[in-house]
C-alpha cells in the first residue's frame with residue numbers, strides 16, 4: 001500500500017467571498033463547503049488535501065515555493081492573478097510539482113482579459129466552467145497525473 005498523495009489546493013483573491021456575492025457567476029457554494037467536499041473526494045481517491053486562500057500574490061508565491069517536498073501536487077485557482085501574474089507562473093515553473101489550474105467559470109466565454117492565462121503554459125492541465133466540479137475534475141486529473149506522469153506528459 002503506497003503512502004497517500006498530498007495535494008495542496010490554493011485559492012486566490014476574493015474567493016473567500018464565494019457563495020455570498022456574484023452568485024450568478026460563481027454559484028452559491030461557499031469556500032468552506034467546497035474545501036470540505038474536496039477533502040472528502042481526495043480521501044476517496046487515496047489522497048490528502050490541504051486548502052488555503054489568500055488575497056495576496058506574494059503569499060501564494062510563498063506557499064507554492066514551500067510546497068516542494070511537503071506536497072506531491074498543486075490544485076490552483078489563482079483567480080484574477082491567473083491573467084496577470086508572472087510571479088506565480090515563475091514559482092510554479094521553479095518547483096518540481098505538477099499543477100492543475102482550475103476555474104469555476106468558463107473564462108473563455110467571458111471578457112477578453114480573462115481569455116489569457118499566464119499560468120496555463122506551466123500547468124499540466126486546466127479545467128474551467130463547471131463550478132465546484134472544476135475542482136473535483138482537476139483533483140482527479142492531478143491525482144492520475146501524479147500516479148502516471150509519463151503516460152500523461154505531452
Ligand code: CA2
Nearest residue numbers: 014017018021022079080103104105114
Ligand atoms: O472562474 C474562476 O474561478 C475565476 O478564477 C474567478 C476569478 C476571476 O478573476 C477569474 O477570471 C476566473 C474571480 C474570483 C472572485 O470570486 C468572487 C467570488 C464571489 C464574489 C466575488 C468574487
